[in-house]
Amino acid sequence: MxxxxxxxxxxxxxxxxxxxxxxxxxxxxxxxxxxxxxxxxxxxxxxxxxxxxxxxxxxxxxxxxxxxxxxxxxxxxxxxxxxxxxxxxxxxxxxxxxxxxxxRVGVITPDDISTEDRRELPPIVLVSAFRKLSG
Ligand code: SF4
Ligand code: SF4
The missing domain is CATH 1.10.1060.10 (Alpha-helical ferredoxin)
Structure with missing residues (x-):
């Protein structure tokens, strides 16, 4: 109960x-x-x-x-x-x-993203992820 x-x-x-x-x-x-x-x-x-x-x-x-x-x-x-x-x-x-x-507490920073991923991922994905997950 x-x-x-x-x-x-x-x-x-x-x-x-x-x-x-x-x-x-x-x-x-x-x-x-x-x-x-x-x-x-x-x-x-x-x-x-x-x-x-x-x-x-x-x-x-x-x-x-x-x-x-x-x-x-x-x-x-x-x-x-x-x-x-x-x-x-x-x-x-x-x-x-x-x-x-x-x-200023988050779970990702730009440095966590590999150069390869930065090249391949659509910018909107990166921007959304940083807005939601990066302090
Ligand atoms: S928040 Fe979740 S657990 Fe609480 S009343 Fe609503 S549905 Fe039920
Ligand atoms: S918004 Fe979706 S993913 Fe987040 S807690 Fe609610 S059901 Fe789960």
Whole structure:
């Protein structure tokens, strides 16, 4: 059984920031798991989308920010469309990425891309990857 945690139980600036950036109330999540069951990237995540929501509810944001889940998220919106509570889970992922990127934390830099890949990949792929993944 999932224990319900409400906003008044948790005072955490990072939870506030996630809610401000995403416009979502993470405490609305009741852990049904629909978001995770439809996520095409879930097998590659260290925390599933519903686990992300639960960690956010408990204020374990530092743990979330150090995880790989937000970087693996493909921003496909499947989770958001499946949530019976209308929570934009993809927006929460985006908020986590944004907090990291604003702290200049990312997972790729231009130097990580080989010369061969730089020549072959369409510029839009590189620009999109740097915008999403590079701090
Ligand atoms: S937006 Fe991200 S978390 Fe949501 S279903 Fe797509 S890949 Fe999974
Ligand atoms: S689908 Fe919505 S309510 Fe269900 S676990 Fe995911 S975020 Fe929470």
């Amino acid at each position: 999932t224990v319900s945690i409400t906003r008044k139980d948790i005072k955490n600036e990072l939870v506030d920031k996630i809610e401000l950036l995403s416009g979502q109330n993470v405490f609305e999540c009741y852990q049904c798991g629909n978001c995770s069951s439809g996520c095409p990237m879930v097998d590659y995540m260290d925390y599933t989308p519903n686990q992300v929501m639960r960690l956010a509810q408990t204020g374990a944001i530092e743990e979330l920010l150090a995880a790989g889940t937000m970087w693996v998220c493909a921003a496909c919106l499947q989770c958001s469309s499946r949530c019976p509570k209308g929570i934009d889970v993809a927006g929460v992922m985006e908020a986590l990425r944004t907090i990291n990127l604003r702290n």
